[in-house]
Amino acid sequence: MTQVERQQWDVVVVGAGGAGLRAAIEARERGARTAVICKSLFGKAHTVMAEGGIAASMGNVNEGDNWQVHFRDTMRGGKFLNQWRMAELHAKEAPDRVWELETWGALFDRTPDGRISQRNFGGHEYPRLAHVGDRTGLELIRTLQQKIVQLQQADFDEFGDYEARLKVFQECTVTRVLQDGGPAGGGRVAGTFCYERESGRFFVLEAPAVVLATGGIGKSFKTTSNSWEYTGDGHALALLAGAPLLNMEFVQFHPTGMVWPPSVKGILVTESVRGDGGVLRNSDGKRFMFDYVPDVFKEKYAESEAEGDRWYDDPDHNRRPPELLPRDEVARAINSEVKAGRGSPHGGVFLDVSTRMPAERIRRRLPSMYHQFKELADVDITAEPMEVGPTCHYVMGGIAVDSDTAATVGVPGLFAAGEVAGGMHGSNRLGGNSLSDLLVFGRRAGLHAAGYAREHASSPAGRPAASQARIDEAAAEALAPFHAAEGAENPYTLHQELQSTMNDLVGIIRRAGEMAQALERLADLRVRASRAGVEGHRQFNPGWHLALDLRNMLLVSECVARAALERTESRGGHTREDCPGMDRAWRPVNLLCRPVDPAPADPAADRIALVRARTDPIRPDLLALFEKEELVKYLAEEELYE
Amino acid sequence: MTTYDARFRIWRGDAEGGELRDFTVEVNDGEVVLDIVHRLQATQAQDLAVRWNCKAGKCGSCSAEVNGRPRLLCMTRMSTFGSGETITVTPLRAFPVIRDLVTDVSFNYAKAREVPAFVPPEGVAPGAYRMRQVDVERSQEFRKCIECFLCQDTCHVVRDHEENKPAFAGPRFLMRVAELDMHPLDAAAEAGLDRGRAAQEEHGLGLCNITKCCTEVCPEGIKITDNALIPLKERAVDRKYDPLVWLGNKIGRRSGTP
Numbered sequence: 001m002t003q004v005e006r007q008q009w010d011v012v013v014v015g016a017g018g019a020g021l022r023a024a025i026e027a028r029e030r031g032a033r034t035a036v037i038c039k040s041l042f043g044k045a046h047t048v049m050a051e052g053g054i055a056a057s058m059g060n061v062n063e064g065d066n067w068q069v070h071f072r073d074t075m076r077g078g079k080f081l082n083q084w085r086m087a088e089l090h091a092k093e094a095p096d097r098v099w100e101l102e103t104w105g106a107l108f109d110r111t112p113d114g115r116i117s118q119r120n121f122g123g124h125e126y127p128r129l130a131h132v133g134d135r136t137g138l139e140l141i142r143t144l145q146q147k148i149v150q151l152q153q154a155d156f157d158e159f160g161d162y163e164a165r166l167k168v169f170q171e172c173t174v175t176r177v178l179q180d181g182g183p184a185g186g187g188r189v190a191g192t193f194c195y196e197r198e199s200g201r202f203f204v205l206e207a208p209a210v211v212l213a214t215g216g217i218g219k220s221f222k223t224t225s226n227s228w229e230y231t232g233d234g235h236a237l238a239l240l241a242g243a244p245l246l247n248m249e250f251v252q253f254h255p256t257g258m259v260w261p262p263s264v265k266g267i268l269v270t271e272s273v274r275g276d277g278g279v280l281r282n283s284d285g286k287r288f289m290f291d292y293v294p295d296v297f298k299e300k301y302a303e304s305e306a307e308g309d310r311w312y313d314d315p316d317h318n319r320r321p322p323e324l325l326p327r328d329e330v331a332r333a334i335n336s337e338v339k340a341g342r343g344s345p346h347g348g349v350f351l352d353v354s355t356r357m358p359a360e361r362i363r364r365r366l367p368s369m370y371h372q373f374k375e376l377a378d379v380d381i382t383a384e385p386m387e388v389g390p391t392c393h394y395v396m397g398g399i400a401v402d403s404d405t406a407a408t409v410g411v412p413g414l415f416a417a418g419e420v421a422g423g424m425h426g427s428n429r430l431g432g433n434s435l436s437d438l439l440v441f442g443r444r445a446g447l448h449a450a451g452y453a454r455e456h457a458s459s460p461a462g463r464p465a466a467s468q469a470r471i472d473e474a475a476a477e478a479l480a481p482f483h484a485a486e487g488a489e490n491p492y493t494l495h496q497e498l499q500s501t502m503n504d505l506v507g508i509i510r511r512a513g514e515m516a517q518a519l520e521r522l523a524d525l526r527v528r529a530s531r532a533g534v535e536g537h538r539q540f541n542p543g544w545h546l547a548l549d550l551r552n553m554l555l556v557s558e559c560v561a562r563a564a565l566e567r568t569e570s571r572g573g574h575t576r577e578d579c580p581g582m583d584r585a586w587r588p589v590n591l592l593c594r595p596v597d598p599a600p601a602d603p604a605a606d607r608i609a610l611v612r613a614r615t616d617p618i619r620p621d622l623l624a625l626f627e628k629e630e631l632v633k634y635l636a637e638e639e640l641y642e
Numbered sequence: 643m644t645t646y647d648a649r650f651r652i653w654r655g656d657a658e659g660g661e662l663r664d665f666t667v668e669v670n671d672g673e674v675v676l677d678i679v680h681r682l683q684a685t686q687a688q689d690l691a692v693r694w695n696c697k698a699g700k701c702g703s704c705s706a707e708v709n710g711r712p713r714l715l716c717m718t719r720m721s722t723f724g725s726g727e728t729i730t731v732t733p734l735r736a737f738p739v740i741r742d743l744v745t746d747v748s749f750n751y752a753k754a755r756e757v758p759a760f761v762p763p764e765g766v767a768p769g770a771y772r773m774r775q776v777d778v779e780r781s782q783e784f785r786k787c788i789e790c791f792l793c794q795d796t797c798h799v800v801r802d803h804e805e806n807k808p809a810f811a812g813p814r815f816l817m818r819v820a821e822l823d824m825h826p827l828d829a830a831a832e833a834g835l836d837r838g839r840a841a842q843e844e845h846g847l848g849l850c851n852i853t854k855c856c857t858e859v860c861p862e863g864i865k866i867t868d869n870a871l872i873p874l875k876e877r878a879v880d881r882k883y884d885p886l887v888w889l890g891n892k893i894g895r896r897s898g899t900p
Contacts, residue, residue: 099771153758
């Protein structure tokens with residue numbers, strides 16, 4: 001029997017990025033005693049890397065903007081696969097979430113009349129992104145972090161204890177969501193099983209409500225803009241608890257990552273570079289994006305460089321340049337140019353601001369980009385073009401959730417918000433819609449988790465409790481890498497092989513044969529990962545941490561590969577060379593990844609079963625926001641008759 | 643691509659003690675010190691403890707000392723060293739070691755809690771905040787801070803004087819006070835809180851003797867001393883020796899803002 005410390009809380013939030021912190025603030029303000037648990041130090045979450053801004057239709061720069069326009073842009077960007085109710089709530093609530101940040105001390109860049117400035121971004125009809133230079137994510141995290149500190153200060157004044165009602169367990173990892181059901185998972189949420197990275201000590205946070213806000217999965221790919229934390233933990237925790245994942249085939253490759261030198265390959269180059277006037281050129285010096293405007297967007301984008309250039313000053317009488325197409329379109333275009341032999345020396349294309357605006361303006365508008373290229377690549381972006389190429393950036397797929405409450409499907413007490421949740425962005429996310437997503441649905445998850453916890457704390461059946469057997473199992477699973485037999489596998493090697501597999505076989509352009517091959521390799525990696533072994537002891541041991549994260553990355557990668565093989569079309573962040581067109585018949589189809597139940601003992605066996613589900617019909621008043629001619633391009637035949 | 647073998651000395655140990663260990667490791671074009679530490683983990687020392695996150699100079703996690711100088715490992719390029727040079731990597735000296743390159747930075751989180759938060763102006767609804775760009779820029783500079791705590795590590799007030807820690811917030815959190823003090827809409831004064839005086843009396847501003855070491859190590863290039871600490875000192879002094887304030891205090895007219 002494992003003796004572990006148990007603590008009781010009302011709500012446990014897993015993850016301390018934008019969604020997790022916003023959820024925690026809401027839960028605590030609704031009276032729930034709230035614990036936040038995060039793998040890194042408080043304030044270091046991946047959200048700090050978000051650069052461009054927060055999309056919200058405040059209409060500060062162009063009064064024509066409103067939630068309906070934002071909703072339309074979001075649906076178009078996601079190629080109409082978005083869970084429309086989420087897209088609606090998101091567009092309606094985003095402005096309030098941004099304004100609220102100001103009351104907590106955030107300092108956004110301003111318009112001349114003193115309001116929050118808004119910048120242009122790909123796929124957004126009007127300047128819509130509230131921003132702070134190109135470090136908006138840092139401002140968001142710091143503001144939420146400081147709001148949490150303020151709530152803790154209030155608790156200190158009242159109870160003499162900063163952590164009386166809101167505590168951050170930093171540098172701790174959750175390996176299991178605990179439930180009160182039988183051995184195969186299922187049942188109500190009872191808490192989380194965790195270890196402290198510093199000491200390796202296990203502990204249990206008992207709570208009737210758990211919010212998963214763990215972000216994405218990018219660390220399963222070799223070239224990625226994501227930090228080490230993005231190992232798909234929340235996705236895997238949900239699956240292991242019995243909750244399905246939605247549309248995992250949709251992975252966003254951001255068009256502009258650094259490509260040189262190799263050690264920085266994948267680091268993000270913000271879309272603001274293009275939003276503020278930067279252009280993409282191939283080795284012939286041609287602005288190639290004009291050749292890549294797809295039919296569905298033909299009427300909305302400029303046909304000549306002259307028109308595109310005029311748009312920055314006169315957006316009402318000109319159309320936007322095609323550099324500002326949604327990210328999936330731009331990433332594919334860059335990929336094609338490089339393949340056609342018109343790439344830059346290091347296998348990317350050129351992104352140039354140096355000929356588009358004065359050096360002083362570049363340094364003011366894009367300070368981190370200036371700094372990043374100067375320090376890491378010896379490139380002065382005010383004097384020469386950058387070399388950029390696609391990098392794995394974001395997963396649109398995620399835990400299936402109820403749009404209004406952020407509750408997961410089938411696991412009472414389990415909620416999910418932010419990148420880990422699926423649905424909101426359909427098949428492709430627009431830049432700027434992530435930070436607003438975190439705030440809108442982080443708040444909703446916190447609100448409903450607190451409500452759920454309140455009901456269950458006072459229910460006659462009592463708080464759900466995790467059995468000692470479940471805790472013992474979780475402890476044994478976490479300690480397994482220390483008991484590996486002779487010939488143990490090195491977790492770092494396994495991780496590198498996984499990254500190559502996903503990058504090469506389930507990457508930006510996909511083919512059936514390669515994806516089938518990826519599934520075979522994943523099965524082989526699962527077998528080897530079951531023998532992963534680590535050196536040393538439990539105190540701050542990164543090899544051990546990685547060995548545990550491998551379980552999650554392998555599970556999530558299987559979901560991505562399986563769903564990608566199943567969807568025989570190209571849409572948003574899922575491009576198939578063997579099925580190149582968007583197929584309207586796939587529009588109303590969601591692919592759900594469910595855990596095989598009971599979980600097979602043989603690590604080589606499939607872990608994931610796919611289920612097709614029909615999407616909810618889009619509400620008529622929301623459909624009425626689009627022209628008929630446009631809907632015809634997206635909706636399936638039968639949907640048009642309904 | 644050029645490749646060579648570099649010699650590293652890395653501190654390994656824990657709170658009980660430790661020592662510098664020698665490693666020889668491959669280095670490729672364009673790499674940073676963090677790449678080398680990762681290569682050591684993958685090939686020679688699986689359990690070598692290091693903190694890191696973004697590897698892009700944005701999160702401030704991988705702070706350590708390279709050849710005795712506080713630096714972000716992800717922003718320290720190998721090309722800044724000669725190929726024959728031995729590179730020494732040690733944990734931040736001002737904080738207690740947990741293991742290898744990882745230190746206990748809880749001091750900073752404790753200090754963060756001691757600075758009263760932003761006070762929103764009364765009667766201004768969300769969405770009605772109006773501020774000029776030129777007025778927010780001063781505080782924006784300080785909000786570029788990625789909380790790498792290199793300034794806290796290098797500041798000689800605490801670096802070799804553990805005894806000063808209780809009384810001294812350090813450059814990062816004195817700068818936080820300055821940031822709030824310069825926020826165009828912060829209503830602390832109306833709420834009876836004098837941030838300048840608090841900096842002096844509660845956060846140890848007086849211990850700072852403006853040697854600018856913090857500014858020198860800041861990876862964000864924030865002019866901590868010139869733009870935050872010195873103006874804060876000037877304000878604290880102005881307040882303290884302002885005869886009108888003194889008189890106001892004496893006759894009890896300005897109890898809110900002494």
